[in-house]
Amino acid sequence: MYPLAIYKKREPWNKNKLVGQKLALKLQQIWAIRVRLELSGHVRNLALFNLALDSKLRGCDLVSLKVRDIAQGTSIQSRAMITQKKTGKTVQFEITKNTRDSVKALILRDKLATSDFLFKSRKTKSDHISTRQYGRIVDDWIESINLDSTQYGTHTMRRTKPSLIYKKTKNLRACQLLLGHTKLESTVRYLGIEVDDALEISESIDI
Numbered sequence: 159m160y161p162l163a164i165y166k167k168r169e170p171w172n173k174n175k176l177v178g179q180k181l182a183l184k185l186q187q188i189w190a191i192r193v194r195l196e197l198s199g200h201v202r203n204l205a206l207f208n209l210a211l212d213s214k215l216r217g218c219d220l221v222s223l224k225v226r227d228i229a230q231g232t233s234i235q236s237r238a239m240i241t242q243k244k245t246g247k248t249v250q251f252e253i254t255k256n257t258r259d260s261v262k263a264l265i266l267r268d269k270l271a272t273s274d275f276l277f278k279s280r281k282t283k284s285d286h287i288s289t290r291q292y293g294r295i296v297d298d299w300i301e302s303i304n305l306d307s308t309q310y311g312t313h314t315m316r317r318t319k320p321s322l323i324y325k326k327t328k329n330l331r332a333c334q335l336l337l338g339h340t341k342l343e344s345t346v347r348y349l350g351i352e353v354d355d356a357l358e359i360s361e362s363i364d365i
Contacts, residue, residue: 179350180311182321190303192256203295205264206277208257210315214336215251217289217312218243225265226272232265234258242338249338321349 183191188211195204209228210220219242228238236258239250253261261276268278275286287295289312296315297307320333334345346352 179348180313180317181309182314182318182349183310185322187303187305188318191299194302195299201260201264201267202277203299205257205260206292206295207299207315208260209253209276211319212253212257213238213251214316214319215240215249216242216244216316217292220315221275221277221287221289221292223276224272225270225274225276228253228261228276229265229272231272232262234262245338245340247338247340249336251336317349320345324349324351 191207192204195207206220209223213220213223215223219240222243223240227240228235234257235253237250237252239248241248264270264276268274270276270278277287279285279287279291293312296310296312300307300310300314316337320336323336324330324333330342330345330351333349334342337345337348339345339348
């Protein structure tokens with residue numbers, strides 16, 4: 159007889175890990191972080207924060223932006239268009255005045271050329287900051303206003319503006335276009351809209 163095979167019991171991949179969607183920032187939290195960055199004089203991180211909110215890009219697309227993607231000469235565009243790495247689909251986004259001002263300050267300070275990456279790495283092995291470094295920067299922003307960084311992350315930056323837009327307009331199609339989702343169902347799941355709407359309805363019923 160052959161000996162019985164002994165299999166080691168595999169632990170669940172999510173054991174002792176916090177999983178689920180990262181929270182979006184509220185307006186007062188956005189301004190709390192922005193004011194701290196402005197007062198600290200951290201030019202790069204202020205531009206990164208503002209552009210992350212406006213662009214609604216995934217981390218991999220955000221950190222690899224070049225000056226030419228959002229500027230013509232010394233003029234920062236009010237709208238930009240890039241091709242997403244994950245889907246290969248084109249997405250457009252707005253660049254508000256606050257963001258244009260902070261990005262222009264970064265370009266001027268670092269004397270960036272058109273072909274340069276916006277968010278250059280201080281390490282010689284990389285041309286731009288990594289997604290991992292971006293994640294650590296986001297954690298710093300969150301902790302600076304005394305929030306729990308385990309509940310937030312880089313997707314917080316991507317979700318925040320579409321979440322605010324949906325709450326104000328209930329225009330799900332607009333959020334889908336801004337996020338570059340192919341299916342509307344993906345936007346519903348990504349923003350957690352059904353759950354949020356259900357809770358709002360429930361909270362409005364006083365029994």
